[in-house]
Amino acid sequence: MASSVMPPPSNGSVVTGAPPVDPGSASDVQLTGARAARVLRSPLLARLTGLTSIATVAAAGMMVVGILAVVGGQYDKQVVRDQLVPQKIFFPAANSPALLPGIKQYAGQQLVNGAQAKAYANNFINVHLSEVAGGQTYAQVSSAALAAPTNAKLAGEKATLFQGETLRGLLLGAWGWSVIGSLATLAGLILILIGAVLFLLPLANWQINLRGRSAIHGRDVARRR
DSSP states (O other): OOOOSOOOOTTOOOOOSSOOOOHHHHHHHHHHHHHHHHHHTOHHHHHHHHOHHHHHHHHHHHHHHHHHHHHHHHHHHHHHHHHHGGGOOBOOOTTOTTOOGGGGGGTTOBOOSHHHHHHHIIIIIHHHHTTGGGGOOHHHHHHHHHHOTTOHHHHHHHHHHHHHHHHHHHHHHHHHHHHHHHHHHHHHHHHHHHHHHHHTHHHHHIIIIIHHHHHHHHHHHHHHO
């Protein structure tokens, strides 16, 4: 009588009823584990990119402050220009003997900005003031003029120094405000840049943390099926 018992497999393997293991699945598991290890290997990066709500609020605040700083800086420089233009101050022409070495780069130009104001104040007005009264200041000449009220020369030097130093001080003040405007504009641009970087943290969080986890979870679900 023929036996109903099936002969054992010729290759010596034991039938256990479990599905065969696909070598490709093992590779996928190893690859997935490697990716998970890479994600876990940078906890600081994961923590930084996980601060999405805080980063978003900070980014919005920085960008608003940066925009206000840029607008304020530009307004500051515009005010300086509006104050200087009506004065109609012009640098000596290129062929003029009054064109001193410190202002040659502005020959023939009208004084309209802070850099020109500083050059005119220090390299033109101050040079001529140093030639009045032997290099004495207004305070020194004023004291001498008070001691000799009938001295016409001292009175003239006092008036010249007063007018020159007043104009020089006003021009240096305009230059100082223009510097503040430039610094405010630069600081605003830096804040906007930092805010934009912080605004990208939610995208980085999705790319580094959430996307990797969802991919791993999806593979696990597909493997279990």
